[in-house]
Amino acid sequence: MPFSTLERGAFASAEGITISGNRTEGASRAWGPCEMVMPDCATGATGEGERPMGDAVQAGDLKQTPLFDLHAELGGKMVPFAGYSMPVQYPLGVMKEHLHCRAAAGLFDVSHMGQVIVKGADYAAAAAAFETLVPMDVLDLPEGKQRYGLFTNAEGGIEDDLMFANRGDHLFVVVNAACKDADVARMKAALAPEVSVELISDRALIALQGPKAEAALARLNPLVADMVFMDVVTLPLMGAECWISRSGYTGEDGFEISVPEEAAEALCRALLEMDEVEAIGLGARDSLRLESGLCLYGSDIDTGTNPAEASLLWAVQKVRRADGARAGGFVGADAVLGAIAEGAARKRVGLLPQSRAPMRAGTALFESETSETPIGEVTSGGFGPSLNAPVAMGYVDAAFAKADTPIFGEVRGKRLPVVVSKMPFVPAKFKR
Amino acid sequence: MKFTEEHEWLRVEGDEVVVGITTHAAEQLGDIVFVELPEVGAEIVKDDEVCVIESVKAASDILAPLDGEVTEVNEALADEPGKVNEDPIGAAWFFKVKPADLSQMDDYMDEAAYNDFVG
Numbered sequence: 001m002p003f004s005t006l007e008r009g010a011f012a013s014a015e016g017i018t019i020s021g022n023r024t025e026g027a028s029r030a031w032g033p034c035e036m037v038m039p040d041c042a043t044g045a046t047g048e049g050e051r052p053m054g055d056a057v058q059a060g061d062l063k064q065t066p067l068f069d070l071h072a073e074l075g076g077k078m079v080p081f082a083g084y085s086m087p088v089q090y091p092l093g094v095m096k097e098h099l100h101c102r103a104a105a106g107l108f109d110v111s112h113m114g115q116v117i118v119k120g121a122d123y124a125a126a127a128a129a130f131e132t133l134v135p136m137d138v139l140d141l142p143e144g145k146q147r148y149g150l151f152t153n154a155e156g157g158i159e160d161d162l163m164f165a166n167r168g169d170h171l172f173v174v175v176n177a178a179c180k181d182a183d184v185a186r187m188k189a190a191l192a193p194e195v196s197v198e199l200i201s202d203r204a205l206i207a208l209q210g211p212k213a214e215a216a217l218a219r220l221n222p223l224v225a226d227m228v229f230m231d232v233v234t235l236p237l238m239g240a241e242c243w244i245s246r247s248g249y250t251g252e253d254g255f256e257i258s259v260p261e262e263a264a265e266a267l268c269r270a271l272l273e274m275d276e277v278e279a280i281g282l283g284a285r286d287s288l289r290l291e292s293g294l295c296l297y298g299s300d301i302d303t304g305t306n307p308a309e310a311s312l313l314w315a316v317q318k319v320r321r322a323d324g325a326r327a328g329g330f331v332g333a334d335a336v337l338g339a340i341a342e343g344a345a346r347k348r349v350g351l352l353p354q355s356r357a358p359m360r361a362g363t364a365l366f367e368s369e370t371s372e373t374p375i376g377e378v379t380s381g382g383f384g385p386s387l388n389a390p391v392a393m394g395y396v397d398a399a400f401a402k403a404d405t406p407i408f409g410e411v412r413g414k415r416l417p418v419v420v421s422k423m424p425f426v427p428a429k430f431k432r
Numbered sequence: 433m434k435f436t437e438e439h440e441w442l443r444v445e446g447d448e449v450v451v452g453i454t455t456h457a458a459e460q461l462g463d464i465v466f467v468e469l470p471e472v473g474a475e476i477v478k479d480d481e482v483c484v485i486e487s488v489k490a491a492s493d494i495l496a497p498l499d500g501e502v503t504e505v506n507e508a509l510a511d512e513p514g515k516v517n518e519d520p521i522g523a524a525w526f527f528k529v530k531p532a533d534l535s536q537m538d539d540y541m542d543e544a545a546y547n548d549f550v551g
Contacts, residue, residue: 094488095463283462283489356466356510358486383465383488390466412468412484 065111066204066261070268074279082177084112087281094283098385101250101288102426105210106280107271113205114180115258118187119170120195126171129195130164133187135307135330137317141166146230146245148315151186156306156335159186161297163256165232165245172232172243174205174256176297203243204264209254209288211429212276217255220270224255229430238267246431249285251292251424253431284385291384291391293350293423299361300348300379300393306336309344309395316340347401350421351378351392351409357416358383358390359409365396366408369415375400378409386426396420434537435546436497441521442537448503448528449537453485453494456550458520461487464513469505470527476502478536483526485516497540500531 062085071078076087087109089097100106120126127138136149146165150158160179165172175183180199187197208217218225220237227233227246234243240263248254259267271277280288286296295301301310318324322337330336353359358381365376381392392409400407403422408415434442439457443450458464466486476482476496483494505527509515515524531537541549 088489089462093463095465098488287488356513357468357484358466358491360491383486385463385488 063112065109066264067109067111067206067268070265071109071279074272076279076281079282081282082112084177086112087279089281089283090279092278094281094287095385097278097280097284098287100278101210101280101284102252102386103211104276104278105208105212105216105254105271105274106250106284107268107277108207108209108280108285109204109268110207110256111204111261111264112177114173114175114177114183115200115203115205116173116175116180116184116187117170117198117200118164118173118191118195119198120191123166123169123171126191126195127166129191130171130173130187131320131326132330133190134162134164135316135320135333135336136164137319137326138164138171139326140317140319143168144232146232146247150301150307150312150315151183152307152330152332152336153303154332154335155303156332156339157303158297158301158305158307158310158312159183159303161295161301163245163247167232167234167243172258178298200258202261203258204261205256205258206264206268207248207250207254207256208271208277209248209250209252209280210276211253213252213254214431216271216274216276219274220267227255227431229253229432238263238270240267242267249292249294250288251294251426251428252288253429286380287382287385290380290382290393291386291424291426292428293393293425295348295393296380305348305395306332306339306344308336308339309346309348311348313340344398346376346395346397348379348393348395349401349403350423350425351381351394352419352421352425353381353390353392353409354417354419356390357411359392359411359416359418363392363394363409363411365394365400365418366410366415367400369408375407384425391425392418393423433543434540435543435549436540437549438495438497439550440494440497442497442540444534444537445528447530449498449500449531449534450525450528451494451497452525453516453520454546454550455520458517458524461485461489461492462517463488464516466491467509467513467516467526469507469509470502472502472505474502476500476529485513494526496529498529498531498536499533500529502527503530504528 071087075091078085079088118126130138134149143166149162151160163174184199232245240260243258245256359378360381363378364374376396378392378394384391405420409418439454464487468484470482480496481493482496
């Protein structure tokens with residue numbers, strides 16, 4: 001009997017054991033307008049998310065990050081992920097890795113993500129061009145600062161989510177692994193030739209996250225302690241020029257570090273030798289971001305969700321909205337600004353299941369124990385180790401989006417109570 | 433003790449059979465966070481889904497290894513599903529069944545065969 005219990009999403013069949021049958025996409029997809037199966041940007045893979053590659057992808061086709069050998073040495077359980085062989089967990093296991101990151105510091109290899117340099121005659125030229133692709137304020141981003149962004153499509157849907165930084169004479173952009181080729185093509189098509197777009201292939205990207213991340217990294221360069229949330233600097237670490245941002249995707253304080261590939265392993269080894277630091281795999285990365293209310297591209301947001309319904313309007317600065325000084329002017333502006341003006345018919349919300357049963361992606365949501373038509377669907381769900389309880393997010397009709405609204409999720413044919421919740425579920429601990 | 437290809441173990445105790453999952457299964461599933469047990473008194477049929485077990489990563493079913501009646505379930509697992517990782521062969525048994533036909537046990541592997549099976 002094949003093992004493949006793992007939930008759509010979960011960590012690919014390589015991980016897989018099933019005690020018996022497949023249990024997973026247990027829920028009706030009748031409601032969901034989200035295209036969870038295959039975002040347009042993904043060719044074979046899917047969002048940064050955890051969806052497995054198809055079975056057709058053989059191990060030999062998978063790319064490796066500069067830290068592949070280190071993962072093997074650390075006992076990482078490798079799975080196919082967005083075209084790469086990546087560690088889903090280390091011997092510590094998902095639960096302990098998650099808790100360790102929240103208590104001390106966790107080291108993540110995120111080298112599969114796309115690092116892109118967008119360069120024009122000067123920063124303003126690159127920023128102005130980039131603003132045609134994102135509904136964010138790029139021009140006014142101060143030098144040495146980073147911001148969260150979204151590539152939109154003509155319908156106002158989200159093609160990818162990303163981070164962009166003003167690094168003085170250029171824009172540094174980090175995009176999801178599964179979308180990076182499409183993102184680079186999109187940027188080149190819109191920005192060239194005046195603005196160049198270069199996907200960097202000779203640098204690794206690692207994240208050091210958790211309350212002791214600063215203490216750990218400061219041993220290698222004390223200047224990192226001066227950084228605050230979303231600061232971006234260039235500093236040497238162990239003699240290598242690193243591009244460091246004070247950011248991450250765990251809800252914890254921490255750093256993301258772009259490091260020359262030949263220096264990446266030594267840097268990771270130096271960090272892992274410190275008592276505070278443990279290697280953390282994709283499994284805990286997912287539960288950490290879920291507890292922190294952060295979207296997984298391809299699951300919680302995709303080409304069919306607009307920023308208003310995705311509850312991401314905090315990322316759309318006023319200057320780009322209707323009546324703003326640079327209102328519109330990005331792909332899908334009419335649709336996005338229209339959605340903001342009209343209000344979304346459905347909203348992404350946090351969900352706290354009231355029993356111990358996790359509500360996985362695909363779980364249909366209902367107003368009552370007997371109502372027939374779903375009012376929404378879970379897009380990410382699992383167990384939150386820090387909450388010690390199941391946790392989920394998903395979309396519900398706007399009438400049910402208010403925090404504390406009691407609704408039901410249908411799990412294996414049973415309607416179980418779940419309460420709409422504010423996010424994050426675990427308070428963010430950024431250094432402001 | 434006998435073992436199924438679905439990674440359950442079965443141990444005869446008097447006229448009952450105790451059922452749990454193997455250490456190999458518990459390790460592969462990872463940290464277990466939820467267990468749904470059958471009801472005492474339920475008549476189960478071999479290969480029916482009788483339990484649900486969820487780890488941090490995924491949900492899986494446990495299939496009934498035998499026909500029979502469920503006589504007892506390990507309620508402690510509902511509150512402390514992590515016990516399945518700590519002691520899968522011992523304290524974290526799942527349920528006991530009074531088998532309708534004990535010869536159904538004959539189909540299953542002994543420990544040496546199971547160890548070969550999981551390699």
